[in-house]
Amino acid sequence: MKSCLIVDDSRVIRRVSRHILESLDFAVEEAEDGQLGIDHCKAAMPDVVLLDWNMPVMTGIEFVAKLRTLPGGNVPKVIFCTTENDMAHIREAISAGADEYVMKPFDHETLQIKLQLVGMV
Amino acid sequence: MEVSEVSFRIIADLLEARTGQQLTRNRQWRIGTALAGVFREHGISNVDQLVCLLADPASGSLAQQVVEALLNNETYFYRDRSVFELLDRRILPALAEKRARSKRLSIWSAGCSTGQEALSLAMIFAGQPNKWDGWNIDIVGTDISEQAVKAAQQGVYTQFEIQRGLGVGQMISHFKETDRGWQASDKLKRMIRFKQKSILEPSTSIQRFDLVLCRNVLLYFGPRARMQAFDRLAEQMCDDGWLMLGAGETTVGRTDIFRPTAGNQGLFIRSSAADTMHIADPSTPFVRRRG
Numbered sequence: 001m002k003s004c005l006i007v008d009d010s011r012v013i014r015r016v017s018r019h020i021l022e023s024l025d026f027a028v029e030e031a032e033d034g035q036l037g038i039d040h041c042k043a044a045m046p047d048v049v050l051l052d053w054n055m056p057v058m059t060g061i062e063f064v065a066k067l068r069t070l071p072g073g074n075v076p077k078v079i080f081c082t083t084e085n086d087m088a089h090i091r092e093a094i095s096a097g098a099d100e101y102v103m104k105p106f107d108h109e110t111l112q113i114k115l116q117l118v119g120m121v
Numbered sequence: 122m123e124v125s126e127v128s129f130r131i132i133a134d135l136l137e138a139r140t141g142q143q144l145t146r147n148r149q150w151r152i153g154t155a156l157a158g159v160f161r162e163h164g165i166s167n168v169d170q171l172v173c174l175l176a177d178p179a180s181g182s183l184a185q186q187v188v189e190a191l192l193n194n195e196t197y198f199y200r201d202r203s204v205f206e207l208l209d210r211r212i213l214p215a216l217a218e219k220r221a222r223s224k225r226l227s228i229w230s231a232g233c234s235t236g237q238e239a240l241s242l243a244m245i246f247a248g249q250p251n252k253w254d255g256w257n258i259d260i261v262g263t264d265i266s267e268q269a270v271k272a273a274q275q276g277v278y279t280q281f282e283i284q285r286g287l288g289v290g291q292m293i294s295h296f297k298e299t300d301r302g303w304q305a306s307d308k309l310k311r312m313i314r315f316k317q318k319s320i321l322e323p324s325t326s327i328q329r330f331d332l333v334l335c336r337n338v339l340l341y342f343g344p345r346a347r348m349q350a351f352d353r354l355a356e357q358m359c360d361d362g363w364l365m366l367g368a369g370e371t372t373v374g375r376t377d378i379f380r381p382t383a384g385n386q387g388l389f390i391r392s393s394a395a396d397t398m399h400i401a402d403p404s405t406p407f408v409r410r411r412g
């Protein structure tokens with residue numbers, strides 16, 4: 001079973017994403033800010049991270065940069081999942097080390113295809 | 122919504138006459154929802170009233186409007202990824218070899234809807250510049266729906282459409298963000314021509330296609346129209362051309378003019394042609410994440 005960590009400060013988004021991920025057979029963990037997410041990764045590196053952009057404590061961009069410096073931190077596929085939906089943000093996310101990008105709002109099928117694209121489904 | 126048998130038949134006959142598609146009774150619930158916009162525009166509230174309006178010789182474009190509303194234009198980028206993997210790994214390399222002298226490829230997306238299928242193909246070519254340098258790639262997309270073809274010609278997609286099936290790498294290399302949405306690059310658009318045309322119309326062009334994609338179109342056709350559609354497709358293909366149908370669609374038992382290739386789901390050839398597709402799989406990975 002593949003594992004996915006959802007890092008998002010919105011409880012609603014975490015619930016919706018969890019629901020989709022569980023239907024795709026992922027073991028899901030949640031973190032409501034970037035620091036908690038990093039702590040989680042240090043304890044157990046997930047296969048995929050679904051990552052919000054704007055969060056308290058640490059932005060999504062800061063999170064990926066930090067994650068990629070951790071031992072084994074290159075392994076997880078990182079999918080940004082955000083309302084920032086312009087080209088500048090997308091480019092910034094990719095150069096920061098993200099693998100895919102989903103613009104909110106998204107649905108089951110869109111997320112499923114993005115997970116396929118990073119080889120996780 | 123309750124639809125009377127008579128009115129249902131009139132609408133179903135109109136759709137079948139114009140497109141070849143049958144509207145079965147078990148899909149009748151769709152009519153009311155699909156036609157809601159047409160009802161609103163004409164200030165009516167049910168199918169019986171619509172049929173009265175259609176009977177008026179002055180109703181003009183109303184019939185076309187009704188047909189448009191009943192068509193299912195569902196599509197997305199790289200729909201059924203495995204099909205595009207097969208195209209990329211085996212079919213296009215085989216065609217590159219066969220057409221090495223002319224360096225010309227003609228591909229037809231028959232029932233192209235809003236253009237995502239044709240663009241997905243164009244992105245494969247654009248993503249392999251070394252391989253296709255100097256080639257003349259002509260992708261033709263046709264659809265009976267005027268609205269769909271107009272949208273395809275514009276090549277501008279909403280946020281929902283653009284991320285449906287497309288990886289972010291391809292999105293940023295081949296699309297530009299504009300006020301109207303995500304616009305396909307000129308490089309892709311130059312490879313494609315979109316035209317409004319029914320599959321059932323005989324061709325007036327001498328162009329012959331090396332590859333035809335007709336996916337998720339013939340599903341709802343009646344048996345006669347479907348057979349006729351296969352004839353039209355065959356007439357416009359090279360003798361050694363390939364036909365790709367949608368998941369679960371087949372020519373078997375539906376026409377004698379095509380037969381399945383060995384071991385390739387959804388891929389068909391002219392019955393008279395030799396099957397050249399069971400060559401060993403060269404297995405070059407299908408690069409799809411980055412432009």
Ligand SMILES: C[S@@+](CC[C@H](N)C(=O)[O-])C[C@H]1O[C@@H](n2cnc3c(N)ncnc32)[C@H](O)[C@@H]1O
Pocket residue numbers: 139140141142192193194195196197200231232233234235238263264265266269318319320321335336337338367
């Ligand atoms: C469900 S879409 C499939 C689009 C695309 N081929 C795909 O697989 O994603 C079917 C399309 O076929 C078109 N269509 C239906 N009957 C047709 C006909 N007789 N000639 C041309 N196009 C037709 C519809 O307008 C619609 O856009």
